[in-house]
Amino acid sequence: MLLFIFVFLFCLIGFVLRPDYHSIHLSERLLSPCLKHPFGTDYLGRDLLSRVCLGGLLSFLISSVSVLFSLFIGFVFSFFASIKGGVIDRFLVAIIDVFQSFPGMLLAIVFAAFFKGGIGGVLLALIVSNWVGFARLSRGLIISKLNEDYFVYSIACGESVFKAVLKHIVPNIKKPLGIQIVLSFAGAIVTEASLSFLGIGIKPPLPSWGNIIADGKDFILVAPYISVIPGLFLMVSVLCVKNFLKID
């Protein structure tokens, strides 16, 4: 947890101090890490420190926004399905089944490809591949709580179903949903990087850990640090995010 905050602050401060991620200095191409460029420079002489930092910020931003949207969509969807039941519920289950029969990564890649990448495309791809998990989980959770005494009692007391679910069921399913949020967030960071690595994610000149690694791949013989550093950041942040789960 602390380490993740540290990574985040590092990216934030690094970017604030070195906002110049795109100016090209051809005379300073492929410099190894030195005092002026602590992380070195890439094949166009751009400073890698500021690129890695901005890439990290973008990655965290996109991932968290996509997780929020997926949570919202999944929850609203499953909310109505589980309350109404019947045809609506079966329809939802069918949709979940269909979306689950694609591996998440494939779904994200295909959507990002059809929507030509960019930040919007990545967001959409992440939401499309993530919302199913939330919908499935929250549907199961809500249904399992519908027969609980406290819920039946509050309905009997004349509370509307809508309110009763929000007031009594939601607090009870917060924990498993929280776990799903954390896992999706970690997954979204990796998926975003993968999409950018394949060139259908965040578009240059905007940096992303994925596209910095992809750029560095071509210079792996002369400048391995280009790929290694953002990868290290990626791994550490994913590891930290997953470690949130161990705390509670």
Add this chain to the structure above:
Amino acid sequence: MFEYFLKRVLNSIPTVLAVVIVVFSLIHIAPGDPVDILVGENATPVVKKQIEREYGLDKPIHVQAFLFFKNLIVNGGGESIYFKKPCFKVVFSRFKNTFKLAMFSFVIAVFFSFVFAFILLWRKGGVFYRMIVFLSTIGMSLPSFWLGILLILFFSVKLKLLPVSGTEGFRHIILPSLTLAIPMGCYLLHIIRGEIESQMSKRFVLSLRTRGIKESLIFFRHVLKNSLVPVIMVLALQLGFLLTGAIITETIFSFNGIGLLLVTAINVRDYSLVQSLAIFIAVIYIYSNILGDVLIAVIDRRVSFEKKDI
């Protein structure tokens, strides 16, 4: 048993149809004119007209969906613009390589995860135990494209042992399969270890012990068998993932499988090939999951009698 298998396969048919519909509708949801997406904006009007007729894009949408189905079954997914061959022919010719890669990394991952799991059980507690657990936690979160690059750096650049890219021989398959196998093996190790440990603490083990049955017999005949069920479930999911999710790994190593094909198809904007690939991959994924479920039913008889519930 056979009944269960049949039921699962029959149940999957609507899902497969729905997958086809989702993939079909992609081209209509995506921004821009479908014809432009299929042949590119710079194509001549004649070509555009031809594509429009071939895919029935001038007809109402349900007719188009029907044509899309027909195209899939009769024409093998339609002609790939880039390869000038029916899409499925291209896909099948590449799938061989992906299958080899998947099997190879599957075997590596399963073998090493079981070996390490046994070692961990044998040496419970202690520095070694904690080190392996810690390393496998890291291994699980290694993003494949970065791991691939690290492996290239180490084995190809520093040690000059293995080739960086290509598909030809046995030597070319080692690095990509390691890239796939390491995170998967670490994940498996976690599952296996957790499962065996939780089984070991169950009552039936105690009762077997009190009856004086040999520890090795308890372990191999009872504990291992019980803990295999969740492991196989994960394995089936992972196999589907391997067959499909090698997309990034294949790209790094220029390994000529369907993952690389998908990326190529996206880069050259050959969208009918992308669609065929998406359907192909999803279908494989669905059926490898069913295969896993059936395998579990074979091992654990209780499963086939339970109602399937989400």
